[in-house]
Amino acid sequence: MAKVLMKGNEAIGAAAIKAGCKHFFGYPITPQNEVPEYMSKELPKVGGVFVQAESEVAAINMVYGAAGSGVRVMTSSSSPGIALKQEGISYIAGAELPAVIVNIVRGGPGLGSIQPAQSDYNQSTRGGGDGDYKLLVYAPANVQEMVDLLQEAFDKADYYRNPVMVVGDGMIGQMMEPVEFKERPHVDLPAKDWAAVGTKGLRKPNVINSLFLQPEDLEEHNIRLTAKYQKMKDNEQRYEAYNMENAEIICVAYGTTARIVKNAIETLKEEGINVGLIRPITLWPFPEKAFEVLPETAKAFISVEMSMGQMIDDVKIVSNGRLPVDFYGRSGGMIPTPEGIIGKIREMIGGAK
Amino acid sequence: MAVVFQKTKGLTDKETHYCPGCTHGIIHRLVAEVLEELDILGETIGVAPVGCSVLAYDYFNCDMQEAAHGRAPAVATGIKRSLPDKIVFTYQGDGDLASIGAGEIVHVAHRAEKITTIFVNNAIYGMTGGQMAPTTLIGQKATTAPLGRDSSTTGFPLKISEMLATIQGAVFVERVTVHNPAAIRKAKKAIKRAFEVQIAGQGFGIVEVLSTCPTNWGMTPIKALGWLEDNMIPYYPLGNLRTPEEAK
Amino acid sequence: MINEKIIFAGFGGQGVMLMGQLITYAGMFEDKEVSWLPSYGPEMRGGTANCNVIVSDQAVASPVISYNATTAVIMNLPSLDKFEAEVIPGGILMINSSLIEKKSSRDDVRVYYLPVNEVANELGNARVANMVMLGAYLELTKIVEPKSVIKALAKIFGTAKEHLIPLNEEALKRGAALVK
Numbered sequence: 001m002a003k004v005l006m007k008g009n010e011a012i013g014a015a016a017i018k019a020g021c022k023h024f025f026g027y028p029i030t031p032q033n034e035v036p037e038y039m040s041k042e043l044p045k046v047g048g049v050f051v052q053a054e055s056e057v058a059a060i061n062m063v064y065g066a067a068g069s070g071v072r073v074m075t076s077s078s079s080p081g082i083a084l085k086q087e088g089i090s091y092i093a094g095a096e097l098p099a100v101i102v103n104i105v106r107g108g109p110g111l112g113s114i115q116p117a118q119s120d121y122n123q124s125t126r127g128g129g130d131g132d133y134k135l136l137v138y139a140p141a142n143v144q145e146m147v148d149l150l151q152e153a154f155d156k157a158d159y160y161r162n163p164v165m166v167v168g169d170g171m172i173g174q175m176m177e178p179v180e181f182k183e184r185p186h187v188d189l190p191a192k193d194w195a196a197v198g199t200k201g202l203r204k205p206n207v208i209n210s211l212f213l214q215p216e217d218l219e220e221h222n223i224r225l226t227a228k229y230q231k232m233k234d235n236e237q238r239y240e241a242y243n244m245e246n247a248e249i250i251c252v253a254y255g256t257t258a259r260i261v262k263n264a265i266e267t268l269k270e271e272g273i274n275v276g277l278i279r280p281i282t283l284w285p286f287p288e289k290a291f292e293v294l295p296e297t298a299k300a301f302i303s304v305e306m307s308m309g310q311m312i313d314d315v316k317i318v319s320n321g322r323l324p325v326d327f328y329g330r331s332g333g334m335i336p337t338p339e340g341i342i343g344k345i346r347e348m349i350g351g352a353k
Numbered sequence: 354m355a356v357v358f359q360k361t362k363g364l365t366d367k368e369t370h371y372c373p374g375c376t377h378g379i380i381h382r383l384v385a386e387v388l389e390e391l392d393i394l395g396e397t398i399g400v401a402p403v404g405c406s407v408l409a410y411d412y413f414n415c416d417m418q419e420a421a422h423g424r425a426p427a428v429a430t431g432i433k434r435s436l437p438d439k440i441v442f443t444y445q446g447d448g449d450l451a452s453i454g455a456g457e458i459v460h461v462a463h464r465a466e467k468i469t470t471i472f473v474n475n476a477i478y479g480m481t482g483g484q485m486a487p488t489t490l491i492g493q494k495a496t497t498a499p500l501g502r503d504s505s506t507t508g509f510p511l512k513i514s515e516m517l518a519t520i521q522g523a524v525f526v527e528r529v530t531v532h533n534p535a536a537i538r539k540a541k542k543a544i545k546r547a548f549e550v551q552i553a554g555q556g557f558g559i560v561e562v563l564s565t566c567p568t569n570w571g572m573t574p575i576k577a578l579g580w581l582e583d584n585m586i587p588y589y590p591l592g593n594l595r596t597p598e599e600a601k
Numbered sequence: 602m603i604n605e606k607i608i609f610a611g612f613g614g615q616g617v618m619l620m621g622q623l624i625t626y627a628g629m630f631e632d633k634e635v636s637w638l639p640s641y642g643p644e645m646r647g648g649t650a651n652c653n654v655i656v657s658d659q660a661v662a663s664p665v666i667s668y669n670a671t672t673a674v675i676m677n678l679p680s681l682d683k684f685e686a687e688v689i690p691g692g693i694l695m696i697n698s699s700l701i702e703k704k705s706s707r708d709d710v711r712v713y714y715l716p717v718n719e720v721a722n723e724l725g726n727a728r729v730a731n732m733v734m735l736g737a738y739l740e741l742t743k744i745v746e747p748k749s750v751i752k753a754l755a756k757i758f759g760t761a762k763e764h765l766i767p768l769n770e771e772a773l774k775r776g777a778a779l780v781k
Contacts, residue, residue, distance in 0.1 A: 005626050005637075023435055031641055049434045053427065054460035061424035061457075065400070065431025068418045073431070091421050114641070142636075142661075175664055176622065176637035178629045196416035196432070198439050201395035205365075207410045208418040262662040337667045 003178040008143045008168060009034035011179050012102055012150055013042060016074050018181055019151040021100070022048030023073040025062035027055055027081060030114040031170040032104035035076040056081040060088030060101075067097035068208035070195030072154050076102035078170075079120050080111060083128065089163055090129025094210025096194075096225075098157035100150070101135075101165045104173040107333045115333020116170035118255060121310035124167050125284040132222050134229045136164045136236055137283040139254040143177035149281070155187045156236070160228060161194075167283065169306060171256045171335070232285055239287035240279040243269070246297045247276030249345055250323075252315050253304040254280045257336060261304050264341040275345060283311070291318040298323060300348055304341060305329040363389040367411045374567040374574025377405060377473065379531045381412055383541045384444065384471055387548055388415065397440040398432050400425040402454075404446040405479040413444075423454025426461035429468045440551060442469040447488040448478040451513050455487075458517070458559075465522025465556040469547045472513065475564040476585060483569030487511040490584055495569075510588060514561045518594035525550040525558035526595040530586065532565070532578040543593070555597045563589055603633070603658050605744050606666045610651035610684050611676025611697070616731035619757070620674065621652035623735065626753030627745035628656040636664040649679050656744050672742065674734060678703060693741060695734065713737065713780060720775050729772040736776020747773050 006014065012035050016024070024043060026036035040050045053059035059075050066073040077085060082103045092099050105120045107113035122128075124137045136156055140146040146168060153164040196206045212218035240258075243265050244250070253261045258279040265275045274297065278290045300323050303312035309327045316325045328344040330336045363385025371377045388394045394415050401409040403422035410417035420428040425443035433441040450458050450472050461468065477495055478484040485495035485502060488510050492501040502510075518526045525547050529540035540562055547558035563585050565577035572580060607624065611617040621637050628635040638653040653666040668686070672693040675681045678701050688694050690709040699718030715737055721730040739747050747770075754769055 003629060005622075005629055005635075023431075025431065051430065051434060051464070053430075054456055054463070057424065058427040058430075058457055058460065061421060061427035062431035062434070064420075064424075065418060065428035065433075066435040067431070068428075069398070069432050069435035071435045073435075087421055088424070095419075170641070171638060171664065174639055174641050176625060177661075177664075178635060196398045196418050197436060198396045198398060198416055199394070205414060206416045209410060211407065211419055256664065259661075260663040260665060266662070335665055335667075337665075338663065339668070 003180045005176050006143060006179050007034060007174065007176050008146055009104065009173040010038045011143050011147050012076065012166075013038035014181070015147040015150040016100070016154070017042060017046060017048070019072065019154040021072040021074050021154060022046060023066045023071050024048070025051050025053050025059040025066070025073070025075050027053050027059045027077065029056070029078045029081045031106060031173050032076050032078045032102070034173070035102065035104075056084035057087060060085035063099050063101075064088050064092050064095070064097065067092060067099045068095070068196050070192035070197060072098075072158075074100040074102065076104065078104045078106045079108050079117070082120060082123060086123070086129035089135070090127070090131055090133060091210050092163045093133035093135065093225075094131060095208050096161040097163070097208065098154075098161055099163045100153045100157055101163055102150070103165060103167045105167060105169045107331065113333040114170065116256070116335060117306050117331060117333060118169055118257060119307035119310065119331060120167065121283060121305070121307060124165055125286070125314070133225060134232070134284055136160065136162060136232055138164070138166045139281060139283050140166070140168060140172065141255050141258050141279065143172065143175065144179050145281075146172060147179045147181065151184060155189065158189045159187070160232060162228065167255070169255055236282055237285050237287040237289050238281035239290040240277075240281060241290055242277040242279065243274070244276035244278075244295055246274045247295050248274050248297055248299050249348060250276045250278060250294065250298050250301050251304050251341075252278050252280070252301055252311065254283060254311070257304055257306050260336050260338055261341060264338040264345070267338060267342055268345060273345070273349065280311075286314045286318065288318050294322070300324045300326055302326040302328055302345065302348065304336060306336065307331050361385045361389050363394055363414055364412055365414045369412055370408060371405065372568045374565065374577060375405070376531045376564040379537060380471065380473055380540075380562050380564065381409070383531075383537070383544050384442070385413060387541065387545045391545070391548055391552070393440045393548070393552070397442065398436065400429045400432070400441070400443040402443065402445040402449040403480075404449045406444055406446060406473065407480065409444050423449050423452070424457055425449065425454065426457040426466070426468070426470065430461060430464070430466050433466055433468050440469075440548065442471060442548070444471045445473070446479065447472070447474045447476065447486045448481075451487040451511050458513070459520070462517050462520040462523040462557045462559075465524070467551050467554055468557060469551045470557075470559040471544065472559055472561045473564045474513070474561055474589065475566040476510070477566050477569050479566050479569055488513070490588055493584075512589065514559065514594050517559060522556050523559065523595060524556035524597045527593040528561040528563070528589060528591050530563040530581065530591060532563070532581045550597055553597070561589075603656060603744065604671070605656045605742065606669055606671050607654045607656075608651060608666055608670045608673045608684050608687060609654065610649060610673070610680035612679075613650050615676045616728070617650050617674075617676055618652055620731050620735050621654040622757065623750050623753045624654050624656060624745060626756060627749035630749045630752055631745055633658060633745075634661050636661045638664045649677070649683070651680065651684070672738065674738060675701065676731070676734065677701065681705070695738060697730070697734065699730070713741070715776070715779050717776065720779070721772065724768065724772055724775065726768060729769060732769045732772035733776035733779070736773035737780045738776075739773065740777035740780050747777075
């Protein structure tokens with residue numbers, strides 16, 4: 001198919017519809033408004049349903065209801081809105097339902113700002129709601145990757161019966177880039193025989209539920225969920241490794257920040273300084289595999305984020321004391337510059353001498 | 354021997370956990386009988402709340418989904434919009450519906466969702482141990498209003514049905530009670546009508562059922578029925594507030 | 602090798618976002634790597650608007666332009682103050698002299714003062730000032746072919762505004778003539 005130029009937020013809507021999502025429940029919040037707007041325009045054309053809920057809380061609970069009915073369903077929001085959705089996300093994970101949640105991240109805490117940020121790493125990867133649960137979390141770095149991962153997110157959600165979150169920052173939502181809707185491989189997925197769609201008097205009732213009053217039952221449920229998350233850890237880690245050969249410093253950055261880091265890496269290369277990049281594409285599971293074998297030249301990691309430092313915890317965990325872990329970040333809607341990153345790396349190299 | 358009474362197919366064989374004298378059991382049975390009589394049991398998805406009736410998903414003999422506290426109308430919206438040909442109902446108490454879920458119930462009516470809500474109002478939080486609800490009467494004691502509800506600090510009991518009846522999309526609104534056999538028969542009629550309204554695709558329907566809570570009211574079941582009649586009905590008058598004909 | 606980084610800036614209604622989109626589309630039609638990044642938020646509502654456009658023959662790394670613009674297209678005075686310094690030495694600064702009396706303080710960039718509103722008025726439609734500017738930009742940089750820009754315009758306009766294409770084509774030509 002030919003490439004088309006699309007705004008990130010609209011591409012999200014188009015990709016969801018391509019993936020067979022016909023149900024969308026949302027609530028307005030900047031900078032993701034083009035997603036519900038696109039869905040309100042396009043879903044009726046394919047026999048789908050768009051509902052503007054009265055709140056983010058209601059929207060995610062509508063998603064929970066629709067997911068219980070076995071349909072492909074999505075919601076999108078931005079940081080403070082996602083915080084409100086955490087209740088429903090926990091229920092969806094607890095009841096083991098497939099759903100896709102898009103977070104176009106803006107600055108926080110509180111009302112924060114409407115400018116791009118990556119300060120929702122923790123609320124995405126730590127299970128922002130109650131209980132022991134995990135989401136599969138994708139962090140695309142450009143609009144094409146957003147389109148590809150978003151479509152795949154629906155398959156993964158169905159396969160694992162687990163909510164999948166796709167995280168972009170305000171920049172990726174607002175920018176336009178060429179995208180191509182590629183032919184996707186067919187994925188065999190289990191039948192949704194658990195869905196609550198009416199018994200027709202032919203079977204025992206299906207119950208969609210996350211309540212287990214007996215401690216033994218709930219523990220067993222949690223053990224089973226954890227086994228599922230382990231399977232995700234084994235099979236779903238994704239990352240990009242860039243310029244790792246002979247790297248002295250290894251940057252760890254995701255999303256649009258990783259693109260800015262690449263500019264810094266190219267500039268430093270001209271000065272004869274070798275800097276590598278590990279770009280997590282899945283934030284959860286964190287791509288531990290990328291850190292297993294490091295170049296012998298590596299002296300330190302630096303986590304580069306559009307936040308005051310959230311992913312750095314995971315970098316420290318995977319480094320496990322092998323190398324020091326430094327940090328460079330901007331926040332509040334300020335975007336890291338290649339110059340800022342270069343300055344920090346020069347400082348690190350100077351300090352390492 | 355002729356069968357004079359048979360348990361409805363609309364309920365499972367699971368023994369309920371409700372306290373002795375609680376009217377939830379009666380209301381469950383009325384809903385279940387209506388589902389059976391309308392022959393929609395196999396086409397129905399019910400949404401259970403948080404509160405005393407949290408385990409309703411074990412008792413109704415149809416597909417069920419358990420919602421977060423207050424969110425049943427939103428969950429039901431998601432289900433109905435995915436399965437527009439099915440029958441969807443929520444079963445909610447007054448803490449769930451009138452307090453934490455006040456927004457969701459207003460907006461399910463506002464959107465004229467074609468679902469049915471059974472609203473069980475016993476003027477107290479039952480499951481959590483007798484705390485004050487928005488529906489608790491003035492002077493009524495609760496564990497968070499130990500001297501009785503005082504309007505100067507807690508305002509006045511919320512009349513949910515009257516409020517919802519002002520919303521155009523709420524096409525069927527009726528308040529009933531189950532404190533005596535005659536009232537129970539009327540309650541069943543209202544519940545049936547509410548489901549018929551949904552089947553006809555006319556809009557949102559709600560039946561508020563005044564109910565007792567002997568345990569948290571601190572009364573015997575018999576005394577509780579009398580208290581309901583003497584105190585709740587005067588403040589929460591019975592009757593139909595809206596029918597589809599009028600809603601047009 | 603091309604690695605053009607353009608800032609288009611002006612006030613809402615001057616069509617600066619469209620200028621950026623046209624270059625982005627045109628670049629895509631010519632199989633170049635492109636990105637378009639707008640400013641967004643309250644500043645969109647009647648204040649200054651700007652976008653960052655990158656056209657490259659390699660994958661676009663950062664879509665953000667920060668003090669490394671090869672060209673800045675400045676349509677109003679606040680934008681001159683804000684973005685003048687963002688252009689790299691040897692880069693191009695294009696200033697709408699119809700609305701901006703001030704001269705650039707840079708002596709290390711190529712500065713062009715272009716009365717694009719006057720030219721648009723001569724064409725009988727003040728709203729094509731942005732296309733006059735774009736015509737000059739294309740002539741100076743040759744980043745994409747004018748015909749690719751017209752193709753992009755046809756895509757954005759659709760059939761409803763098809764009749765405006767000849768006027769826009771003329772505006773591009775008049776703009777180009779300003780810098781020939």
